Each structure stands twice: as C-alpha cells, then as structure tokens.
Amino acid sequence: xxxxxxxxxxxxxxxxxxxxxxxxxxxxxxxxxxxxxxxxxxxxxxxxxxxxxxxxxxxxxxxxxxxxxxxxxxxxxxxxxxxxxxxxxxxxxxxxxxxxxxxxxxxxxxxxxxxxxxxxxxxxxxxxxxxxxxxxxxxxxxxxxxxxxxxxxxxxxxxxxxxxxxxxxxxxxxxxxxxxxxxxxxxxxxxxxxxxxxxxxxxxxxxxxxxxxxxxxxxxxxxxxxxxxxxxxxxxxxxxxxxxxxxxxxxxxxxxxxxxxxxxxxxxxxxxxxxxxxxxxxxxxxxxxxxxxxxxxxxxxxxxxxxxxxxxxxxxxxxxxxxxxxxxxxxxxxxxxxxxxxxxxxxxxxxxxxxxxxxxxxxxxxxxxxxxxxxxxxxxxxxxxxxxxxxxxxxxxxxxxxxxxxxxxxxxxxxxxxxxxxxxxxxxxxxxxxxxxxxxxxxxxxxxxxxxxxxxxxxxxxxxxxxxxxxxxxxxxxxxxxxxxxxxxxxxxxxxxxxxxxxxxxxxxxxx
Numbered sequence: 001x002x003x004x005x006x007x008x009x010x011x012x013x014x015x016x017x018x019x020x021x022x023x024x025x026x027x028x029x030x031x032x033x034x035x036x037x038x039x040x041x042x043x044x045x046x047x048x049x050x051x052x053x054x055x056x057x058x059x060x061x062x063x064x065x066x067x068x069x070x071x072x073x074x075x076x077x078x079x080x081x082x083x084x085x086x087x088x089x090x091x092x093x094x095x096x097x098x099x100x101x102x103x104x105x106x107x108x109x110x111x112x113x114x115x116x117x118x119x120x121x122x123x124x125x126x127x128x129x130x131x132x133x134x135x136x137x138x139x140x141x142x143x144x145x146x147x148x149x150x151x152x153x154x155x156x157x158x159x160x161x162x163x164x165x166x167x168x169x170x171x172x173x174x175x176x177x178x179x180x181x182x183x184x185x186x187x188x189x190x191x192x193x194x195x196x197x198x199x200x201x202x203x204x205x206x207x208x209x210x211x212x213x214x215x216x217x218x219x220x221x222x223x224x225x226x227x228x229x230x231x232x233x234x235x236x237x238x239x240x241x242x243x244x245x246x247x248x249x250x251x252x253x254x255x256x257x258x259x260x261x262x263x264x265x266x267x268x269x270x271x272x273x274x275x276x277x278x279x280x281x282x283x284x285x286x287x288x289x290x291x292x293x294x295x296x297x298x299x300x301x302x303x304x305x306x307x308x309x310x311x312x313x314x315x316x317x318x319x320x321x322x323x324x325x326x327x328x329x330x331x332x333x334x335x336x337x338x339x340x341x342x343x344x345x346x347x348x349x350x351x352x353x354x355x356x357x358x359x360x361x362x363x364x365x366x367x368x369x370x371x372x373x374x375x376x377x378x379x380x381x382x383x384x385x386x387x388x389x390x391x392x393x394x395x396x397x398x399x400x401x402x403x404x405x406x407x408x409x410x411x412x413x414x415x416x417x418x419x420x421x422x423x424x425x426x427x428x429x430x431x432x433x434x435x436x437x438x439x440x441x442x443x444x445x446x447x448x449x450x451x452x453x454x455x456x457x458x459x460x461x462x463x464x465x466x467x468x469x470x471x472x473x474x475x476x477x478x479x480x481x482x483x484x485x486x487x488x489x490x491x492x493x494x495x496x497x498x499x500x501x502x503x504x505x506x507x508x509x510x511x512x
Contacts, residue, residue, distance in 0.1 A: 053136070314349045387444075
C-alpha cells in the first residue's frame with residue numbers, strides 16, 4: 001500500500017521542462033509594458049512633456065502665426081520632440097541602471113529573461129512615448145494646416161523625424177547603461193550632444209554630410225521658400241535616424257550577451273544604411289533643385305501663377321496664391337488713399353525669393369523691375385506694413401532701388417500711406433525702432449523706406465490729426481507732394497502741420 005501510494009505520488013509530480021522562447025517573449029513584453037508606464041510617469045519626462053505642450057498650446061503668438069507656411073511648420077515640430085527625447089534618454093538610462101543602484105542584479109539570474117531580452121524590453125518601453133510624440137506632431141501640424149491663412153504643403157518625412165528624435169535617444173540611453181554603470185553618463189551625453197550640435201555640426205558652413213549626422217537639420221533662413229526649392233534630404237535623414245536607432249539598439253543587445261546571428265546581421269545592415277543615408281544627405285540638393293532655385297531667384301515669372309484684378313496683376317508661386325486676397329486688400333487700400341493719376345497706375349505685385357543658398361540663406365530679395373512691387377513668402381503683422389510701404393513706393397516713386405533716406409515730401413507721403421493702409425499700422429510703425437531698425441525705417445520687402453528724424457516728426461504730427469482731413473489734403477495736393485523737388489517744409493504746410501528745424505544729425509543722411 002505504501003509502495004503503491006509512493007509510486008502514484010511520484011507519477012503525479014510535474015516534470016521539469018525547458019523554458020521556451022515564447023515564454024521569454026511574453027515576459028519581455030510584460031516587462032516592456034511595466035517599464036513604459038514607469039517611463040511615462042517619470043518626473044523628468046513629465047516636466048519635458050509639460051514644457052513642450054506649453055510651448056505648443058500657449059495662447060497668443062505672433063500675427064504671422066495666422067499665416068503659417070506648412071513646409072516650415074513641419075520642421076518646427078522637431079525641436080520640441082528632441083527636448084522630450086533627451087528627457088527620455090536620461091529616464092530610460094536610469095531605468096536600466098535601477099537594479100544596479102539597488103543591488104538586485106544577482107536576482108535576475110533566476111528569472112526567465114536573459115539580460116539581452118531585458119535590454120530589448122527597455123527599448124520597447126519607449127514606444128508609447130514615441131507614439132505620444134507622434135500624436136502631438138499630428139495635432140500641431142493639423143492645427144496649423146486648418147488655419148484660413150495656411151499655405152504650402154508639409155513633408156511626411158519631416159513629420160516622421162520628430163518621433164524618431166524620441167526613439168533614437170531612448171536607444172542611446174539603453175546603450176549608455178550597458179557601456180557604463182553610472183547615472184551621470186546620460187546627463188553628460190545630453191550636454192555633449194547639445195554642445196556639438198549647436199556649435200559645430202549646425203554651422204551652415206559645415207559640410208552637408210557632417211550637418212546630416214546631427215539629429216536635427218538646422219537650416220532656418222530669413223524667409224520661407226516654396227517647398228520645391230527646399231532641397232532638404234528629409235527622407236534620407238529620417239532613414240538615417242531610424243537606422244541609427246536600430247544600430248544603437250543592436251549594439252546594446254550585443255553588449256548584453258545577445259550575440260546571435262540575427263542580431264549581428266541586423267547591426268551590420270543598420271550600419272550600412274546609416275553610412276548610405278549620410279552619403280545621400282551629403283549629395284543634396286539635386287541639380288534639378290539648384291536649377292529651380294536659380295530660376296525662382298533670377299526669373300520668378302517662369303514659375304508663378306498670375307491673376308489680374310482691375311489694374312493690378314498679382315503673381316505668386318503656386319503654393320502662395322491663397323494670399324492674393326490679402327495683398328489685394330492692402331493694395332486697394334493704398335490706392336484709395338492716393339491721389340490721381342498715380343492712384344490708377346498699373347502695377348504688378350510679384351512674389352520674390354532669394355533661394356540660391358537654400359533654406360539657410362539670409363540674403364534679401366533683389367529690387368523688382370519698374371512697374372512692379374515686391375511681395376515675399378511671409379505675411380501677417382509687420383509683413384503687412386512692409387508690403388504696404390512697397391505698394392506706396394510703387395505709386396509715388398515707381399521703383400525699388402535704394403538711393404538713401406527720403407528727405408522730402410515723398411518720404412512723408414509714402415510712410416503715411418503705408419501706415420494708414422495697414423491694420424494697426426500706427427502701433428506697428430511705433431515699433432519700427434525696436435530690434436535692429438532705426439525709428440522711421442520700414443523694412444519693405446526689397447529695400448527699406450527710411451526717413452530722417454525731421455520727416456518722421458511730420459508723419460507723427462499727421463497721425464495726430466483727423467484721418468479724413470489729412471486724406472482730403474493729400475489728394476488735393478498729390479501732384480506737388482509726390483514730386484521729387486517738394487521739400488519737407490512745403491509738405492508740412494500743404495498738410496497743415498509744422499516741420500521741425502533740420503538738425504546736424506539730419507544733415508548727415510544720404511538723401512534719395
């Protein structure tokens with residue numbers, strides 16, 4: 001009886017069995033889910049996320065924000081993603097080092113997961129944060145695209161770059177934890193990355209292949225460009241970031257003991273893609289893009305769509321034609337304030353770019369031909385005042401060449417027309433002395449409209465008078481006010497104000 005019972009008891013005991021790969025995968029995914037929750041709730045990640053969302057959702061903004069250019073908006077999403085990615089890098093690094101800090105590394109030897117699978121789990125734990133970053137990018141870009149004044153088109157590759165700027169630092173944080181068991185390494189890596197990117201790699205004078213190796217391609221210029229002229233290797237750069245993230249992950253797995261053929265093949269393949277992507281970025285822009293930039297800068301009429309409205313013809317690059325209504329509103333307002341016969345002078349409003357150096361160029365556009373006035377690829381706020389000054393100069397002077405400050409009645413007339421034709425024009429004109437401008441200077445699209453202090457005082461005196469009264473006097477004396485020989489004293493007398501005495505500073509100006 002005892003022997004039989006002992007035999008049945010022995011047969012009923014479960015037999016040991018080898019751990020299957022499927023069990024390891026389940027455990028790895030379970031660890032990734034647990035670490036993903038920890039990562040999303042990490043204080044550093046939460047602070048970075050709140051700061052990022054505050055920048056995106058902060059009310060107000062500049063007037064230009066009502067007229068976004070989408071091929072610039074897609075790039076603007078990337079810096080916030082990089083901020084979040086750097087926070088994730090430090091947080092993931094701390095998560096991998098948690099067992100070392102707490103002295104529990106030895107207990108992992110009895111668990112289902114080998115070290116290399118725990119490494120993969122930590123990389124996978126960053127994917128929900130990457131997805132959250134992608135949702136923010138999609139919302140930010142969609143909100144801009146839905147604004148009535150939005151123009152242009154975004155790039156999927158540029159938008160994908162943002163979430164990759166979270167994935168790559170996360171993988172790098174895991175790798176650093178496998179290389180050095182110190183919590184100070186990741187923060188030092190953040191500092192080194194920012195220093196190298198901002199000081200060396202981001203320099204526009206650096207070789208294209210070197211700039212392509214930085215996570216973010218810095219090439220912001222003075223004004224937006226039509227999307228066909230950008231020539232940014234966005235797809236190649238996104239591929240570079242993805243391949244680099246895979247390479248870094250494979251390196252971390254190899255250091256953790258996962259020296260399988262699949263991991264080694266993945267590392268070699270990712271390395272090849274990284275090198276190829278760097279080379280392709282160094283070859284941008286293509287010859288076709290360079291030719292298009294040359295044509296857009298030298299002879300924009302070849303690439304533009306034109307629309308005639310009354311006696312004004314509006315020519316713009318195809319993506320910017322929705323702004324024609326805005327240009328027409330300002331142009332018609334300037335004509336309404338002007339006197340005959342110049343109020344009925346035929347004009348062509350032509351959009352111009354300085355695209356020879358690509359998006360990183362800072363050169364200004366060239367003056368338009370006689371009979372044309374210049375519009376740029378930016379709109380809203382002070383850009384409206386600048387365009388109004390361009391139209392006023394087209395009616396009064398007839399050209400955009402800069403010959404000096406306007407030391408006579410024409411300067412008073414042009415600035416008064418520009419300010420009165422612009423919404424909130426007086427407030428914007430008062431701010432012209434801020435930043436790098438001098439008081440009385442309107443940075444019109446091609447060349448500035450500049451006044452001396454004497455002419456500026458006359459304009460300010462006109463603003464203090466009733467607008468209708470000044471408008472009637474302008475129209476009644478238009479022929480004399482728009483003549484090149486009419487002095488500032490005579491202009492002030494015709495308009496019912498007093499001009500101050502010319503000062504020594506006034507006499508130092510080069511007058512047109």
